[in-house]
Amino acid sequence: MTGLVGIRLSCxxxxxxxxxxxxxxxxxxxxxxxxxxxxxxxxxxxxxIAGLIKPFTGHLEYEGTRLQDDPARHREIxxxxxxxxxxxxxxxxxxxxxxxxxxxxxxxxxxxxxAAMGLSDLADTPGRFLSSGQRRRAALARVIAxxxxxxLLDEPTVGLDAKSIxxxxxxxxxxxxxxxxxxxxxxxxxxxxxxxxxNLAEFEPQGFLDDADAA
Amino acid sequence: xxxxxxxxxxxxxxxxxLGSDLIAPVAFFVLATLLVPLGVxxxxxxxxxxxxxxxxxxxxxxxxxxxxRLFQRDFEDGTLDLLALAPLPLEAIVLAKVAAHWVTTGLPxxxxxxxxxxxxxLDHGSYVTLEVSLLLGTPVLSMVGAFGAAVTLGARRGGxxxxxxxxxxxxxxxxxxTSAIGAAGEGLSPRPHLLLLASFFVAGLVLVPFAAAAxxxxxxx
Numbered sequence: 001m002t003g004l005v006g007i008r009l010s011c012x013x014x015x016x017x018x019x020x021x022x023x024x025x026x027x028x029x030x031x032x033x034x035x036x037x038x039x040x041x042x043x044x045x046x047x048x049i050a051g052l053i054k055p056f057t058g059h060l061e062y063e064g065t066r067l068q069d070d071p072a073r074h075r076e077i078x079x080x081x082x083x084x085x086x087x088x089x090x091x092x093x094x095x096x097x098x099x100x101x102x103x104x105x106x107x108x109x110x111x112x113x114x115a116a117m118g119l120s121d122l123a124d125t126p127g128r129f130l131s132s133g134q135r136r137r138a139a140l141a142r143v144i145a146x147x148x149x150x151x152l153l154d155e156p157t158v159g160l161d162a163k164s165i166x167x168x169x170x171x172x173x174x175x176x177x178x179x180x181x182x183x184x185x186x187x188x189x190x191x192x193x194x195x196x197x198x199n200l201a202e203f204e205p206q207g208f209l210d211d212a213d214a215a
Numbered sequence: 216x217x218x219x220x221x222x223x224x225x226x227x228x229x230x231x232x233l234g235s236d237l238i239a240p241v242a243f244f245v246l247a248t249l250l251v252p253l254g255v256x257x258x259x260x261x262x263x264x265x266x267x268x269x270x271x272x273x274x275x276x277x278x279x280x281x282x283x284r285l286f287q288r289d290f291e292d293g294t295l296d297l298l299a300l301a302p303l304p305l306e307a308i309v310l311a312k313v314a315a316h317w318v319t320t321g322l323p324x325x326x327x328x329x330x331x332x333x334x335x336x337l338d339h340g341s342y343v344t345l346e347v348s349l350l351l352g353t354p355v356l357s358m359v360g361a362f363g364a365a366v367t368l369g370a371r372r373g374g375x376x377x378x379x380x381x382x383x384x385x386x387x388x389x390x391x392x393t394s395a396i397g398a399a400g401e402g403l404s405p406r407p408h409l410l411l412l413a414s415f416f417v418a419g420l421v422l423v424p425f426a427a428a429a430x431x432x433x434x435x436x
Contacts, residue, residue, distance in 0.1 A: 050296075052299060052435050052436065072302070075300055075301065080297065080300050082293050083293070084292055085293065086293040086297050087292070088292070090233060091229065101223060102218075102221045103218050103301045103303070104301070104302060105217075105221070129369070155434075200342070
């Protein structure tokens with residue numbers, strides 16, 4: 001099986017079960033749009049796929065590899081955009097993007113990534129002078145610069161203007177053309193042609209988890 | 216390895232740009248130590264006896280002062296999430312961050328200490344031992360502190376908790392460092408004490424990255 005697969009995933013945050021028995025599969029080049037009301041677990045699912053939360057049950061596979069068994073591989077394939085932009089006020093956009101690109105061993109991709117999000121003119125601007133939309137774009141440039149195949153985007157369009165949303169859409173299309181995978185949780189309309197949709201509300205737990213789930 | 220060096224250089228750059236971060240611990244170290252002669256009086260023999268202990272106690276507190284910034288800011292602005300997902304293990308990230316932290320807090324203490332020794336009339340024979348004890352001891356303070364900072368990350372009132380957790384763990388370092396300086400002052404060999412400090416350093420280097428990384432994973436979940 002190629003692409004990214006999640007099998008019988010459930011997620012528990014302290015005492016609360018957020019979702020249960022969730023399956024998904026995305027072919028390489030595919031996209032999955034997460035929907036569902038607030039609190040239905042979209043962010044939790046993205047953090048779980050990223051590897052920040054351990055699944056309570058179930059597992060993830062990428063290109064046939066069980067990711068829980070190979071954490072180094074897991075870290076190599078994921079780029080995660082959370083609610084926070086992780087933009088440092090004391091560093092310029094160029095310095096931050098080059099740092100993250102360097103951590104993923106693609107230092108030369110930083111320039112193209114900034115250009116893709118329309119940040120070329122802001123490369124020498126320190127983070128503290130950026131507007132919230134510009135900070136979001138810097139965070140997206142960081143995702144692009146990593147050069148990883150799986151992008152997990154939590155509300156990627158927050159604070160973006162129409163032009164930046166268009167830039168994001170073409171970056172997503174280019175990523176999928178190269179065989180990349182996109183998972184996005186968003187309430188705003190965003191063009192992801194051919195994307196499957198996953199409604200988290202369907203996986204709300206009914207009563208208690210039974211033993212079959214834990215097996 | 217190159218990713219670790221990149222993170223180290225990145226952290227160092229960030230801390231150097233926040234000038235106040237760099238100055239606060241060493242300024243505290245100097246000022247707090249200078250208060251001692253004002254408090255106990257300028258009697259030379261008394262100061263000579265107090266000097267090793269005073270220098271080391273204020274060094275402990277100065278390190279403690281800078282600990283909360285080790286992970287707290289990265290935790291608050293989401294950087295720690297991204298670092299945990301980056302292609303290098305979290306243990307390597309802890310080590311790189313501790314190294315950058317030591318360069319900006321421990322190293323300035325090392326440079327300021329001889330001047331304070333002069334003001335507190337430290338024995339002439341004790342300066343080398345003072346510096347060696349700081350060179351071996353302050354990295355352990357940073358490492359143990361990193362473990363404490365990771366464990367208390369995300370806790371309310373983490374600062375007070377951090378001090379309660381970390382200060383008892385600092386006791387052995389304080390005891391052996393000051394014994395080494397005292398021994399040198401009396402013309403005895405400080406070697407056994409310094410070797411024990413060196414063993415703490417090695418043990419910290421091996422154990423702290425794993426313990427702190429485990430605590431960080433817990434905080435991020």
